[in-house]
Amino acid sequence: MTEVVEAVFISTGSEDNTTCSVQDLRTGTDLMRYKGGGCAQHQGLSIIGLNYLFAANAAKPLIHVWPINKQEQMSGIRYVVPGKVNAMAVTSDAAFLVAGIQENIYLWHLNTGRMLNTISKHYQAVTCLRFTDSGEHFVSAGKDGAVLVWNLTSASAPLDSGTGQDSNEPLYSFNDHGLAVTDIYTGIGGSRSYLYTVSLDRCCKIYDLMGGILLVSVVFPVALHSVCVDKLERSVYVGSAEGKIYVFHTENTPRMTEYHMDEEEAQAFVGHAEGKAITCLALNMSATTLVSGGEDKQVCVWDTGSRQLIKTIPQNGAVSNLRIRLVSGVVFQPEHKQPEMFADSLKRMICPREENDYIELTPMSNEDNEDEEDFPQSALDDELVLKLIALMEKKTASENGVEAEEEEEAEDLDELEDPDESDEQDELEEQDELEEQDDSQPEDLETDASEQEEPPTRNSKATKASSDKEGTTQSGSASTEQDAYIAKLQEENRQLKEETKRMFEYLYDYVSRTPQAKQTGSDKSKRKKPTPQ
Numbered sequence: 001m002t003e004v005v006e007a008v009f010i011s012t013g014s015e016d017n018t019t020c021s022v023q024d025l026r027t028g029t030d031l032m033r034y035k036g037g038g039c040a041q042h043q044g045l046s047i048i049g050l051n052y053l054f055a056a057n058a059a060k061p062l063i064h065v066w067p068i069n070k071q072e073q074m075s076g077i078r079y080v081v082p083g084k085v086n087a088m089a090v091t092s093d094a095a096f097l098v099a100g101i102q103e104n105i106y107l108w109h110l111n112t113g114r115m116l117n118t119i120s121k122h123y124q125a126v127t128c129l130r131f132t133d134s135g136e137h138f139v140s141a142g143k144d145g146a147v148l149v150w151n152l153t154s155a156s157a158p159l160d161s162g163t164g165q166d167s168n169e170p171l172y173s174f175n176d177h178g179l180a181v182t183d184i185y186t187g188i189g190g191s192r193s194y195l196y197t198v199s200l201d202r203c204c205k206i207y208d209l210m211g212g213i214l215l216v217s218v219v220f221p222v223a224l225h226s227v228c229v230d231k232l233e234r235s236v237y238v239g240s241a242e243g244k245i246y247v248f249h250t251e252n253t254p255r256m257t258e259y260h261m262d263e264e265e266a267q268a269f270v271g272h273a274e275g276k277a278i279t280c281l282a283l284n285m286s287a288t289t290l291v292s293g294g295e296d297k298q299v300c301v302w303d304t305g306s307r308q309l310i311k312t313i314p315q316n317g318a319v320s321n322l323r324i325r326l327v328s329g330v331v332f333q334p335e336h337k338q339p340e341m342f343a344d345s346l347k348r349m350i351c352p353r354e355e356n357d358y359i360e361l362t363p364m365s366n367e368d369n370e371d372e373e374d375f376p377q378s379a380l381d382d383e384l385v386l387k388l389i390a391l392m393e394k395k396t397a398s399e400n401g402v403e404a405e406e407e408e409e410a411e412d413l414d415e416l417e418d419p420d421e422s423d424e425q426d427e428l429e430e431q432d433e434l435e436e437q438d439d440s441q442p443e444d445l446e447t448d449a450s451e452q453e454e455p456p457t458r459n460s461k462a463t464k465a466s467s468d469k470e471g472t473t474q475s476g477s478a479s480t481e482q483d484a485y486i487a488k489l490q491e492e493n494r495q496l497k498e499e500t501k502r503m504f505e506y507l508y509d510y511v512s513r514t515p516q517a518k519q520t521g522s523d524k525s526k527r528k529k530p531t532p533q
Contacts, residue, residue: 006284007031007327008291009047010299011040011055014317019055019064020045022332025284025291025301025324028313032332035071037064042279043087043128043183045321048094050331051338056085056099058320063088063099063346069336079346082106089129089138094341096152098138100126105140107156113343115350116156119168121148127181134190137171137209141181147174147197149209172212177201183226187233194233198224204238206250218248219260228281228290235304237290239278245269245292245302271300271309280322293319389500 006025019037023030037055044056052074053066063079066072083101090097090110097108105119105126124143131138131152138155141147149172179200186209187193194215195207200223206215218236226239237247246266272278273296280293289310290302299313299322330336 004326004328005031007325008282008299009045009053009321009323009325010293010313010315010319011045011321012297012315012317012319013039013058014315015039016316018316020053020321023313025289028311031329032069033071034066036073037062037066039317040320041085041088042320044085045323046088046090047323047325048090048341049092050325050327052094052341054088054090054097056088058084060084061101063097065342067338069332069334069338076344077342080348081346082348086126087129087140089131091131091135091152092133093135096135096156097346098129098131098140100129100140100142102126103142103144105129105150108346109156110342113346115347117168118350119150119155121168121170121173122146124180128184130184130186132186132190132193132209133188136190139184139186139195141184141197143180145175145177145179145181145199145201147177147181147184147195147207148172149174149195149212172207172209174205174207174214176205176214176217177203179223182224185227185229187229188231196227196229196236198227198238200224200241204236204248206236214257216254217258219258220246220266221261221263225277225279226281226292228283230283230287231285232287235287237281237283239281239292239294241277243272243274243276243278243294243296245272245278245281245290247307267307269302269307269309271302271312272296272298280319282322282324284324285326291322291324293322295319 007022008025009020009022011020017035018033019040020034021030022032034053034055037057038060039058041056041058044058046054047068048054051068053068055064055066056062057064061081061083063081063085065074065077065079067074081099081101085099085101087100088098094110096116097110099106099108102125103120103122105122107116107119108114109116122140122142122144123146126140126142128141129138136152137149138152139147139149148170151171154171155168174197177197177199181197181199183198185196187196192210195209196204197207198204202220202223204218204220204224204227206217207213208215220238220240222244223241224238225241228237229235234251235247235249237245239245246261246263246268248261248266269290269292272292272294276294276296278292278294282291283289283304284291288304290304291299292302293299293315295318297315297318299315299319301310301313302308303310
């Protein structure tokens, strides 16, 4: 048997040895029976990734664990908890377990068995616990009518966090129900999803978890015990205390916050024994089939479009939990192996942090990515960051060197506009410098006098040679100034690198590279001045 089927997991309050049974939803064939765990508590059944089954005992402070393909419990693992569990929930990755015991909420890390926190914010017993689909938040509800939304990260922190904030404060606290909350449902979207709650006060309320506000409250004629919503969240099914299932559609949402729905308008599903509460509801993957269980010891299968009863599955006791999963028959075969994910026991007190209580992360550098095609997004981010750094460096360099560039451009423009005048001025400056040099060097007087007696042509050649020598001296001094200017730019770029490193800590490999010196004026080739005729 390898075909994929929709399996329904059913737990009842019967006194026989079967805690939970699995049946094919379409054919009614028995697929598996889990034994030895007593009666499963209402809101106390969890299926972990089609590998394990968790069930809280309704009469004892125990949580039982079964492999998905075995009738007997796991050898050596039977969780003893501080008290009888009223409600329980496990994250989809089997990392965290949250349980409601009386009015307290206990949070465990399953891989190590450590108790992370104990939360006491309900005034009466906890009745419902649910994780969001992302596992980042969980919702608790109790007999006091309170619905509390918790952040898993904050709730799992120690009581003394040292930050001045109480880790036991919920993210949202809704106190709109007047009586005990009997069931809750979270939609798709994590912290952006909708939250559906039902209560004995006859109200079904819809909350927006993103804004923490109440959207609408639908009031029914009788008390409500269960709620279920399709994947598109268009139809909301609620189970009543009189054995009827009502449905209302969110597409026709009223414009007022509180809306009273008549019994005729609610489109009831009639088939359970009258006067017996509907305790469990579940929808199949396509939302075409509704499965309900109640205190009348029956599981009914309905067609959601016509509201017709397809079949009835008798049970040995009142139905306490219903879950529908899309599974392959292979998972129930003995050859199917499950990963080891749990600790042997759960601690009964909050444990301090250990030295090795951390997650090791290995950062990846750009040098490790030899094949750039395998990381297109990373390569794109690298290019953007490099461009940003280049723009910042260019901006800083331009601000520091704008005056020098303007002076050079002005000199170039003057030379282009009047080259003769600029040449004459250069000759006058060179003659003055030669006279000063002659005064400072008396030993060269005779040589200068002999040079003055020579013909004008030779004198002009000597003047040219001297000007070339002086030009070399000037270029040396200009080179020294240029080196100082480059050193200044390098120092500014070093400061810019440190600021950029703080902005982009995760890309410090790029920022820490030695910045290239901005040679604003040194790269420009000097034009050779024309020789005066």
